[in-house]
Amino acid sequence: MKEDTEESSHMSTADFMETFLDTHSPPSESIQHFKSVAWLNTLVSSPKYKVIPTFSRHLKSSGEDYFFSRTVNTEHTIPHMVSLQLRDFVTPEPDANQNAPTTTDHRTPTVAPEHPDAITMLALSGPGLNGHPETLHGGVTCAILDETMGLLIMLHDNNVRGKGPRDSLYTANLNVTYRAPVPAPGDIMVKTWLVKRQGRKWYSKGQIVDQQGTVLAEADGLWVTTKRQKL
Template sequence: MTTHASDKGDFLAHFYSSHKVAQETIDHFRSQPWLHQYLDDPSYRAFRVLKDTGEDFFFARTIATPTTIPHILCLNNSTIVTPPELPAGTPIPVNDSRKPAPVPEKPDCIFLINLAGPAIDGHPHVCHGGIVASILDEAIGMVTMLHTEKANGLRELFYTVNLNVTYRAPVTTPSNVIVRCWLRARQGRKYIALGQIVDKDGVVLSEAQGTWG
C-alpha cells in the first residue's frame, strides 16, 4: 500500500482521537497525588493501549482484570524525535546493567500502571518476574511503534528480537508504578529501546533494553 505525505502528518492526530482513555482509569490515577506530575505535564498526551489491529491485546484485555492490572494509561511525548539511523556495522549501544540507565529529561512514553494482585503475584504481594518482563516488553514495544508509525504513517509488523531484563528490587502488589521508555538507537530495521519500572519514590525496580525489528 502506498503511503502519502498526508498520511505521515496526520498519524498522531488520528492515533490520539481513536485511542481515548476511559474516565475511570483517569480517575484512578488522579487519586494518586504523586502521579499528577505526569498527568499534568503539557508535553504528554494520554491514550489507551488497545489498538484496532489486535496488537497489545495481552496488555489491554488479557491481564486487564480486577486482580491483575485493572488500570493502565500511556502518556506519549508529543514531540518525540527519532534518532538518526546508525550506519551498518556500527556497534549498537548496550546499557551497563550494574546501574540504572540514565533517563532522558522527557522519555518518549510514560505508562501509569495499577498492579492489583494476587493473580499476577509470584510470591505474596510481589509481582511475578514473568509479568514484569511482559510489562517491559509491551511498554518498550509501544515506543518503537510510535517512532515507526510517526515516521512512516503506515508500517510493517515489528517483533521483539531480544529483551534483556535486570531485576533490581521487588515490584510489590498492590501498587501503582510508572514505566518510562525511550528509543535509544535505530539501525536498518532494528530499533533499540529501553524501559524502567519505577515506584513512587523514584526507585528503579526493574529495567530492560531490547531490540525490535
C-alpha cells in the same frame, strides 16, 4: 476501569496508528485513578506530555493483543493502564547516536532522560499477578517492559513511516535486569525511550519505577521492522 476494548479492523491501513489515536480515547476512570495518586498526577497533568490510548488494551479482529486487552485487563490483574507521549516527540535519524550503548550495566541503574519519550502508568492488583507474596511475578515484569517498549517503537515508527501497509514490529532481543521487587498491589510507572535506530533495527530502554524513583527493573531491547505487508 477498562479501556474501550471494541475490536478494530482498520489496523492494516497505511495510517493505522494515526487512525487508532484519532478514533480511540484513554479510559476516563483510569485517568482519574492516576490523578488521585499524587506522584503520578504530576505526569498526567504535565504540559510536556499528552495522554494517548494504549494500543494493546484494544483487542483487534485478528485476536492480536488479547493478553493485555483481556487477560490482564481485570480487577485482579491490571485494572488501570494509561500511556503518555512526549509532545516534543522526535525520532532520531538512522545514522544518529550510533555509539550510544545499548546494554545495561547490571551494577547500577541507567540514568534515564529527564523527559523520556513515552511513559506508561499501571495499577497492579494482587494477588492475580503475583509470584512471591505481594510481589509481581518476574515474567509479568518482563511482559510489561516488552509491551511498553514495543508501544514506544510503534510510536517512533509511525513518526517516520511513509505511505504503505502497516509495518510489523517484532521483539528480537530483550534483556531484563531485576533490581528490586515490584510491589503488587501498587502503582508503578514505566519510562521508555529510544536509544538509536539502524535501518530496520530499533534499540530502546525501559525502566519500571516506584514513587521514590527507585528503579525496580529495567530492560534494553532490540525491535525489528519486517518488510511491509498487508496483514
